[in-house]
Amino acid sequence: ETGVTQTPRHLVMGMTNKKSLKCEQHLGHNAMYWYKQSAKKPLELMFVYSLEERVENNSVPSRFSPECPNSSHLFLHLHTLQPEDSALYLCASSRDSNQPQHFGDGTRLSIL
Amino acid sequence: LAKTTQPISMDSYEGQEVNITCSHNNIATNDYITWYQQFPSQGPRFIIQGYKTKVTNEVASLFIPADRKSSTLSLPRVSLSDTAVYYCLVGDRNLNNDMRFGAGTRLTVKP
Numbered sequence: 001e002t003g004v005t006q007t008p009r010h011l012v013m014g015m016t017n018k019k020s021l022k023c024e025q026h027l028g029h030n031a032m033y034w035y036k037q038s039a040k041k042p043l044e045l046m047f048v049y050s051l052e053e054r055v056e057n058n059s060v061p062s063r064f065s066p067e068c069p070n071s072s073h074l075f076l077h078l079h080t081l082q083p084e085d086s087a088l089y090l091c092a093s094s095r096d097s098n099q100p101q102h103f104g105d106g107t108r109l110s111i112l
Numbered sequence: 113l114a115k116t117t118q119p120i121s122m123d124s125y126e127g128q129e130v131n132i133t134c135s136h137n138n139i140a141t142n143d144y145i146t147w148y149q150q151f152p153s154q155g156p157r158f159i160i161q162g163y164k165t166k167v168t169n170e171v172a173s174l175f176i177p178a179d180r181k182s183s184t185l186s187l188p189r190v191s192l193s194d195t196a197v198y199y200c201l202v203g204d205r206n207l208n209n210d211m212r213f214g215a216g217t218r219l220t221v222k223p
Contacts, residue, residue: 002155035213043156043199043213090155098204100146103155 003027006091006104014112015081021107023074023091031097032074034066035090037106043090049074050097078109086111115139115202121218130187132217134200137181142204145176145183146211150197156213159198160185187219195221 004025013019023032034046048056049068063085065077074091088108092101117135124130136145144163148156160167162174162183173186187194197218203211 002157004155042215045212088153092155100158100161101156103157105154108153 002102002104004091004093004102004104006089006107008107009105010108010110012110012112013078013081015083017081018077018079020078021076021089021091021109023076023093023104025072025091025093025102027093027095027102029093029095029102030071031094031099032068032071033092033094033101034074034076035092037088037090039087047076048097055097081109081111083111085109115143115212116200116214118198118200118214118217120215121220123220123222124190125222126191127189130190130194130219130221132185132187132198132200132219133182134185135182136200136202139180139202140204143180143202144204145174145180146201146203147172147174147185148199148201148213150199150216156199190219190221192221192223195219 007022031050033048036044036046045058046060047066052068063080067075088106090103090106092103094101115136146161147159149159150156160172160174162176164176167174175184197216199213199216201211
């Protein structure tokens, strides 16, 4: 138990669907992150929020849209995804944006 | 881009001490060194962080030589459950999101 909960754990969707990934932490952390982990590739940092404001967006396609309504919740809205977007999506949080991160166990996303 | 280089894989046997070395030749003055462990289908877990010399916790030790151009994660008496990918990250704790994950080292512990 890491204190970071991601739902759903698995998601299969078609390329025309719209879905959202959810991340929740009750660790009192101020920073939250989305990562993408594809097979045999390093973790790719997608988005970073610090105190509910987006501080980094690493050239992620617009079909991925993050939302951070409060410091405990982070969403990743998905629409018109491509097969190459199939991956493990990991959420993390940290006390501040430069502290060790606590990761959830991810959502395994498959695009048909 | 990650600032570190690690071996792609390592094998060990139960009960042995395992040392995984990470090279970071361009480490900056304000950079810290952080190690994570990742099991299949799970997110990475923070193991240890250090700046210089030696840091030890209940899980591992981190050895950092004086020039700080490398670091060694030491896992005492490994068990089968230590089979995982280990990541070394280097970055400035005072800069937002300065640390990046590299490819990591896949450690396989055999009986």
